[in-house]
Amino acid sequence: MMADGETARVRACLGGFRWHGLECRPYKEEGDAAFRNISRQILFDEPAQDCELRYFEMGAGGYSSLERHQHTHAVIVLRGRGQCLLGTTVRKVATFDLVTIPAWTWHQFRATDAEPFGFLCMVNRVRDRPQLPSESDLAALKSFPEVAAFLSS
Numbered sequence: 001m002m003a004d005g006e007t008a009r010v011r012a013c014l015g016g017f018r019w020h021g022l023e024c025r026p027y028k029e030e031g032d033a034a035f036r037n038i039s040r041q042i043l044f045d046e047p048a049q050d051c052e053l054r055y056f057e058m059g060a061g062g063y064s065s066l067e068r069h070q071h072t073h074a075v076i077v078l079r080g081r082g083q084c085l086l087g088t089t090v091r092k093v094a095t096f097d098l099v100t101i102p103a104w105t106w107h108q109f110r111a112t113d114a115e116p117f118g119f120l121c122m123v124n125r126v127r128d129r130p131q132l133p134s135e136s137d138l139a140a141l142k143s144f145p146e147v148a149a150f151l152s153s
C-alpha cells in the first residue's frame with residue numbers, strides 16, 4: 001500500500017538527458033554565488049523519502065558554485081567528463097564515477113571538454129544553506145597550486 005503523497009509513475013526519458021514532465025530549471029534560485037552555464041532538473045523529491053535526486057548539467061566552460069555546507073552530496077557522473085574540487089584536491093571525473101562530498105568540504109564541478117558534463121546529485125530534502133568562501137578562505141585554497149589552477153581555469 002502506498003503512503004499518502006506518493007504517486008506511482010514512470011517518467012519517460014525524452015533523450016538528451018531530459019525527462020517527461022520535468023522542468024529544466026536554473027541551477028540556483030538565488031543569485032549570490034558565482035556559477036556558469038549549468039541547469040538543474042529535480043528527478044525525485046518525495047516527502048516519504050528524506051532525499052532529493054537532482055540532475056545537473058553544464059555546457060562547455062560551465063561550473064557549479066564553490067561552496068561548503070553541513071549536508072553531504074552523493075554524486076554519480078552520467079555524462080561526459082570534468083573536474084571537481086574536493087577540499088584541497090582537484091580530481092578528474094568521468095561517466096559513472098562516484099563522488100562523495102562530506103560535510104564542510106569545499107567543492108566545485110567544472111566542465112573541461114567541449115561536450116556537456118552531467119551528474120546526478122543526491123541530497124537531504126531539508127538542508128542547510130551553502131556557505132561561500134570568504135576572501136581569506138579563497139586565499140587559503142589558492143595556496144595549493146593545483147587548486148589555484150583549477151579556480152582560474
Ligand code: MN
Binds near residue numbers: 067068069073107130
Ligand atoms: Mn553543494
